[in-house]
Amino acid sequence: MIVFDLQCRDGGETFEAWFRSSADFDEQRGAGLVQCPVCQSANVAKAPMAPSVPRKGAGNPLAKLAAMQAELLKSSRWVGNQFADTARKIHNGEIEPEQVHGSATMEQAKSLVDDGVPVAPLPLPVTPPNQVN
Numbered sequence: 633m634i635v636f637d638l639q640c641r642d643g644g645e646t647f648e649a650w651f652r653s654s655a656d657f658d659e660q661r662g663a664g665l666v667q668c669p670v671c672q673s674a675n676v677a678k679a680p681m682a683p684s685v686p687r688k689g690a691g692n693p694l695a696k697l698a699a700m701q702a703e704l705l706k707s708s709r710w711v712g713n714q715f716a717d718t719a720r721k722i723h724n725g726e727i728e729p730e731q732v733h734g735s736a737t738m739e740q741a742k743s744l745v746d747d748g749v750p751v752a753p754l755p756l757p758v759t760p761p762n763q764v765n
């Protein structure tokens with residue numbers, strides 16, 4: 633199946649229609665079976681297609697996500713592999729509450745969620761600030 637953007641030659645309306653193939657469209661149109669849904673005119677043609685040029689400034693979605701995450705972590709402290717421990721202590725009121733992020737094993741993360749500690753996976757991997765490349 634293919635979809636065509638069609639335009640009514642009488643009223644100028646544009647609409648979409650599905651056909652088995654391009655030849656099927658030609659055949660149906662030739663037989664007057666392709667009609668404008670607004671004025672029922674059979675005088676329709678393929679609408680000129682707009683070239684799909686990416687909008688300027690739309691940006692790379694991954695870059696947007698990275699920027700969002702950076703914003704999210706601006707007030708958050710990296711605690712590395714102490715994350716599970718720290719998050720649990722904060723949850724239990726044992727230490728001063730603060731925004732933290734770090735690494736946790738799948739097991740630790742599951743255990744935190746099971747215990748009702750509000751944690752969320754980050755969309756992108758974080759480079760620890762003290763990591764030396």
Ligand SMILES: [Zn+2]
Pocket residue numbers: 640641642643644645668669670671672673
């Ligand atoms: Zn029409």
